[in-house]
Amino acid sequence: MNLFSFDFIKTTFSNIKSNKQLFSLSVATNFIAFTVLGIFFLLFVNLDILFSSWDKHIQLIVYLDDKISNPNKKKIELLFNSNDKIDSIFFVSRDQAWESFRGKFSSKSNFVTSLNFNPLPDSYTLRFASGPDRLKNIRDFSEKIKNENGVESVEYGEKWISRFEQFMIFLRGFILVFGVVLFSGMILIISNTIKLSIYSRKDEIDLMTLLGATHQYIKVPLLLEGILQGVSGSLLALVSVKLIHLYIVFWFQGSLESVFRGLEFQYLTKPIIFSVISTGIIVGVLGSSISANQFLHRHNSE
Amino acid sequence: MIRFENVGMRYGMGPEVLRDINFHLRPGSFHFLTGPSGAGKSSLLKLMYLMSRPSRGLITMFGHNMATTPRRKLPALRRRIGVVFQDFHLLDHLSAIDNVALPLRITGFNDEKVVEHAGELLKWVGLAERLQARPATLSGGEKQRVAIARAVIGRPSLLVADEPTGNVDPAMGSRLMHLFQEMNKLGTTVVIATHDVTLLKDVEASVMALENGRLSFLSRR
Structure with missing residues (x-):
């Protein structure tokens, strides 16, 4: 039955x-x-x-050394362009960064306006193609790029991302x-x-x-x-x-x-x-x- | 067809209630089983309808040695046996017609035919007006007739009945005995346990008597 x-x-x-x-x-x-x-x-x-x-808003910022040589800068740009997972590359000069920083914080702190030198470095903001491995791609590329000559540091909010991932x-x-x-x-x-x-x-x-x-x-x-x-x-x-x-x-x-x-x-x-x-x-x-x-x-x- | 050889039975660690039972029931034969209360009639019937197992001896049912028959084959063997229990064993939540139809439903028969056939049988035993009645609303005699209809609906090879006419009037009793005889003519082996000596006179059958767990034949046919 x-x-x-x-x-x-x-x-x-x-x-x-x-x-x-x-x-x-x-x-x-x-x-x-x-x-x-x-x-x-x-x-x-x-x-x-x-x-x-x-995750979609995460971007990799690569800060350059103030004394970076032109060949090193070219080499770094070549590394960016050869990575097909990178969607867009924006160069932000130290002057642009300083202008933007002053625009955001001058009204809140006298300290910013009282500085008579620019402490910020040149940087590249990299946006990666979306997909399930996006964060991994950012992490892998940041590991690769951070030891290149002329790179001061890389930043993509790694610590809080790791904590949230662990949670x-x-x-x-x-x-x-x-x-x-x-x-x-x-x-x-x-x-x-x-x-x-x-x-x-x-x-x-x-x-x-x-x-x-x-x-x-x-x-x-x-x-x-x-x-x-x-x-x-x-x-x-x-x-x-x-x-x-x-x-x-x-x-x-x-x-x-x-x-x-x-x-x-x-x-x-x-x-x-x-x-x-x-x-x-x-x-x-x-x-x-x-x-x-x-x-x-x-x-x-x- | 049914053979008991040196069969003994006890409940748990208690004394033997059946001792050295030997008999052979041929297909289409008719038997009465008599004896005083406590003689072991119900225990012997339980062995016949495969509710209990013997503590010793050999039972052969329909050509199967019951000691070696696998459990999965028991349902098919049980479906060849119709049982009228002394205390009826009707299901309270089912109507009279559904109680009667149960053996055929278990076998997987077409429901429409099952209901039709169950209805006819209930009419035959005089319960045409009580088809949808629940057992709780039936008298003892009516319950007994429902139980008998349920036992015969599957045209069993063996019909075992424990005091089947104990709760009905003499007219209905002889009508039911007539039903058993008709089934017997169609080839069903019938075994009826009874105290009613008048039944023994009216029907041509062999009579087995149980006393203190031992079986003897008063007459053989």
């Missing part, structure tokens, strides 16, 4: 109907667990977007570990719910066995019940995370935009939504299989 045959589905719903409270309790527990996981995913998705948007790695790891703990917990919950459901129907299962029902016939409705518990919990959680997302967008989108350079607070991505639902199915199948197999194994040994 087909897994989704009408008979199995009918039996599944009849089982759920006769164990409404137990089923609801399991769905509610799964819902809470998935919601917590979903909130972490929401945080992760938006931090990732934020990081990507910062994202930590968050990813945390979600993974936390997810595994929740996953195991949810399997345990569904497994125990199905176990209670099986024991409440022990007489019925005994009778079905005597009438010649196969293990598959007894197991499939239990598996479907477990899947329904997992999927219902995950779908409800996705709805609740969506509500949280809408709440944040409604009340805090303006502040987020101004603080984080036009960040649009996003809902979970499609792959994450798909993963949450799939996890619900897997949790349901594993949880119910464990209990059903245990019961049928014991039943056979009697």
Whole structure:
């Protein structure tokens, strides 16, 4: 008989109907667990977007030594031009830099206007082509260029980028570990719910066995019940995370935009939504299989 | 077809409730099993409908040695046996017609035909008006008739009935016995455990008697 045959589905719903409270309790527990996981995913998705948007604004500034020779300068320019990952190259002379600096800070500090020499060096601002390896390309090229003769220093906000990257790695790891703990917990919950459901129907299962029902016939409705518990919990959680997302967008989108350079607070991505639902199915199948197999194994040994 | 050789049975570590049971039931034969309460009738029937396993001896069912038959083959063998339990074993959340239809549904029969066939059988046992009734609303006799209809719906090779006429009036009792005889004529082996000696007079059958777990034949046919 087909897994989704009408008979199995009918039996599944009849089982759920006769164990409404137990089923609801399991769905509610799964819902809470998935919601917590979903909130972490929401945080992760938006931090990732934020990081990507910062990544787009990152540019490499190469400061030149004041005493750089013309051949060294040519050599450096040649290195820039030969790198096809560099989109654009802007030369900023020390005078232009000083003008720009004075324009920005003279009103805020007397110190700037009181300086009677230009402390800034000549520099190149390099923009790299966008793509997933953009940051890596910047990092690799900066490592290559910083030891060239005539280069005083390179700058692309390396320290804070590294810190943020480390934070994202930590968050990813945390979600993974936390997810595994929740996953195991949810399997345990569904497994125990199905176990209670099986024991409440022990007489019925005994009778079905005597009438010649196969293990598959007894197991499939239990598996479907477990899947329904997992999927219902995950779908409800996705709805609740969506509500949280809408709440944040409604009340805090303006502040987020101004603080984080036009960040649009996003809902979970499609792959994450798909993963949450799939996890619900897997949790349901594993949880119910464990209990059903245990019961049928014991039943056979009697 | 069904052969018991030196079969003994005990529950857990308790004393043997069946001792040295030997018999052979031919296909299409009709048997009564009698004996006082506690003699082991229900235990013997449980061995026949494959609910329990013997603690010793050899049981052969439909040509299969039950000691070596793999578990995965048991459902198919059980589907060849119709059982009328003494306490009916009806499912409370199913209607009378759904209870009767259960063995065919388990086998995967077309639902429309299953319902039609179950309905006909219930009409035949006098429950035409009670097709959708839940077991909780049925009397003892009505439950018994539903249980009998469920046992015979799959046209089993072996029909095992534990006190099948215990809760019905004499007229319905003889009607049910007639049903068992009709099935027997079609080739079903019938084993009926009963206290009712009047049944033994009306039907041509061999009579097995159990006393203190030992079986003897009062008459053979």
